[in-house]
Amino acid sequence: MTRIIQAAALNARAFAPFGDVLEVAGAPDKLINAGLCGRHHDRATLDFADGRAGISLFDATPRALPYTLDLLERHPEGSQCFVPMHGNEWLVTVAPDRGGVPGDPVAFLAAAGQAVNLHRGTWHGVLTPLHAPGLFAVIDRIGPGPNLQEYRLDPPIQVERGA
Template identity: 40%
Template sequence: MSRSLPISPLTQAGFAPFGQVIETAGHTPIAINQGYCQRFDDLAKLDVTAKQGRPVLSIFRSQALETPLYLHQMERHLLASQAFIPLGGRPWLVVVAPAGKFARAQMRGFVASGKQGVNFAPGTWHHFSLALEQATDFLVIDRAAMEPDCEEIKLEPAILLEVPR
């Protein structure tokens, strides 16, 4: 039998134990380019240089998953943060658990607006990006290095997400 995981709106405070929410809300813009642009600085704490790592900028294309939605695995990156910023303006799901020994009881689920990204702190357990309505591209900033940095675990039994409608 699967356990169900409720989904809450993504907020800075609710997500703080797992990393940072990447959004302009709550940040003071700096006017640049003769006032035609607003710049929002330092929106996440990127940490990608451990053990000769370097930042890598990628686009991940996530297919929309059908409901009911069951989670079968989680992953973490001990050596680096990993940032996901949606490019399509559509809501998406974020599922996390605290760093350390994986604990199902401490899993949290969030629905992010299409204007919110996340930066997972090093070691934070997370599911891959979960597109809700249709395939969604994500700008991803993470670590590239010779040494792999991805640990995966299977969720047995699977966890049913209580996807908001």
């Protein structure tokens, strides 16, 4: 029997164990550009063992719900921030670490205008846009040495849209 999890709406409180939710919420911290731009300041904690922050562009193939989650990965040497360059919802799957392997996955639906910054070492699913284009800016560690661990889920888990 296939295990099923339901994707809940992404919110900062529920996502906090895994990382930061980046979104415009509340009043800006300050107004800049002659008062025409609100700055919502320092909304994510980038964390790298060494190396530097880099910005790459990812163009992922859109998927659909229900979605088969069969691979989780993590980056032990640095945080990873996914910033959509589109106005569509997208799927975020994460799992706590349980002694070097992923624990029970949790799924979130990120709304248009929401980005996430995953804490260093957080297990997460692959980039999962639900609509074309699947274009994202990704801010992560650029440096020497390996920074990717993968874990195949057997059996896979089905992710469905929550209520």
